[in-house]
Amino acid sequence: MDSRKRILIKGGTVLTFQSNILVCDQLDVLVEYDKIADIGKNLVPSLETEEISAKGMIVSPGLIDTHRHLWQSAFKGYASNWKLMEYLNGMLGDIAPKMTPSDVYNGNLLGALEAVNSGITTIFDWSHIMNSDEHTEAAIRGLKVSGIRAKFGYGTPGTSVWEWFFESKKSHPVNAYDIKKKYFHSDNDLVTMALGIRGPEYSEMSVTKKDIAMGRDMNLQISMHIGGGAFGPKYQGIQKLHQQGLLGSDLNFAHGNTLDDKDFQLLADYGCSLSITPEVELQMGLGLPATGRAVKHNVICSLGVDVVTATSGNLFDQMKIALQAERAIQNEKMYQNGQMSEKLTIQDLDIFKMATIGGAKTLGLEQKIGTLEVGKQADIILIDVDKLGIAPYSNPVSTVVLYAKEHNVDTVIIAGKIIKRNDKLVNQTIDELILECRLNSYKFMEPSNEKLATEKL
Structure with missing residues (x-):
């Protein structure tokens, strides 16, 4: 019953x-x-x-967080002074290979409960810690035990930042088929499946094409990072995806800071969605948040926390930062032209939409959640x-x-x-969960022997 x-x-x-x-x-x-x-x-x-x-x-x-790496929830403050390359080296290079399934379970449960506690009822868990089937099962179990509504973004192993996140030649793990069959039986379940792929900024284009084909074969939403700092202009990801005929409404992109107007128009034309994570973007040098440009081009957009290793875990802070950062961007443009703004062109209502119905649209769940309506x-x-x-x-x-x-x-x-x-x-x-996470985190203090990723750039 x-x-x-x-x-x-x-x-x-x-x-x-x-x-x-x-x-x-x-x-x-x-x-x-x-x-x-x-x-x-x-x-x-x-x-x-x-x-x-x-x-x-x-x-x-309920608030909707459309981009977060929940497995990192036990490492608050680790990345508080890191730029993007330091994060890739520190979290994906040093810590991820050492994670046990128990660590992943604790991180996902802790992060999901933190989210629920702050009013987030739905989350997209972009999980690039699939070191084994046991790691995957632990991540899924943490989500289910928490009671949160979630899309589990099945990502890549966290065994080597070299192999998986720098012009990678490795295709997405085909274990995704078995994971879906074993753990995800209905789109009506509280926790459903998506795919978190590297995309053209972290893998070769032939790999991206193959990964997208796999996601579509499985009828899953597909998410990737795009327009993150210098990677955006270097790889021209949106343009390459367009040239290959790969853009579609099943694609979700995180960040988008260094995309140009043509890119945003393509996102709008194809019904793609954008997850903006303003706090971490400002810190790690990804570029200024794309909030205003996404709204201007009518792109489906929403908000995410991304990593609590460097930022707060609630969406209230992300709403405020997104709003005031965009106002600062617009005010600075006026100032540089010798003018003073007479009216704010982005309102708090625009941001509230992003955190609710915008999040639902981003995840393709607008018929279920995002507003309070009968049914x-x-x-x-x-x-x-x-x-x-x-x-x-x-x-x-x-x-x-x-x-x-x-x-x-x-x-x-x-x-x-x-x-x-x-x-x-x-x-x-x-209390017991926090204590266990704290005790387990001590083993991650010593760096691994993997070379710094910056040496390869």
Whole structure:
């Protein structure tokens, strides 16, 4: 019997979109099992319905993180002063080969719970730590145990940064077929499968072509990094994919910082999606975030955390950084032309869309999640706006984008199941998990003997 039940969320400020129109009103939300059954005023609960008071709270669609490497969750601060090449050497060169399946399980579980705790109900786990079938199973199990909705991006082994991430000649592991058959049986499951490939900036074009063909043969969404710093102009990835006739709506690209207008127009024309991870991009020298250019060209775009080795793990920070970085970019252009901006051309509402319905569209899940609508999956968060630091509030959109933090997330519901209640995760032993991750991380302090990747550039 399904353990989920009827839940009535009463008296909150519902913040969502319906038919792309902003809805912000005092409404009740009725959940039946895994779906939203009704939204309206003064809904009356039946005897078997649990009632949750949302007075003084914003009721929002769950946030959606479309690009994160969850296995790295136990290494906070390791990359706090690293640029991109140092990250590739340090994480993929030194640490990844030493990871055990247990390490991967702990990292994925810890990272997924951190995400849920901060109001993220769906995540794309771009997992390039597939060192063995046991590593893969551990990563998947960590996602499933957490209760989060996820796309598991089956990536490459983390056994050698040389072989897999520098003009690689190695094709994507064909184990992907067996993994899908063994662990992923329905698109209606909470955790589904995608493919995380290297793409033209990290593998030869013939390899990219073969990898994309495999993903399409498996009917999976395919994600790759693109336009990351100097790699973008050097490899011209979007143009090469276009020339090979490979662009399509099943392709998701992370970053896009150094793409040009022609590239963005191609992404829009072919219905490709873009995951922007502003905090890590600013630090690691990938280029200025592409938020404004993606919006300008009507590209499907969303936000991601990327790596908690260098950045915070919540999407609230990414929303704020994406908004203010784009405003800085636009203001600087005006200043360089001897002008002062009279009006901000990107609004907090644009960013809230990216974190909700934009994320759903990026993952091809807009019919299920991303907004609060009758018939959609009940992925809902309640944000307490009566706490110090966020109160008093006047604009729900700016409150979410600019002021909210993890501790403001009072309740998290995923597919009708309460995962966080009264600011506490339900049925999770967090202290033991954190202690185990801390103790295990000591063995990663000594660098490996693999040469620095910079020597090959």
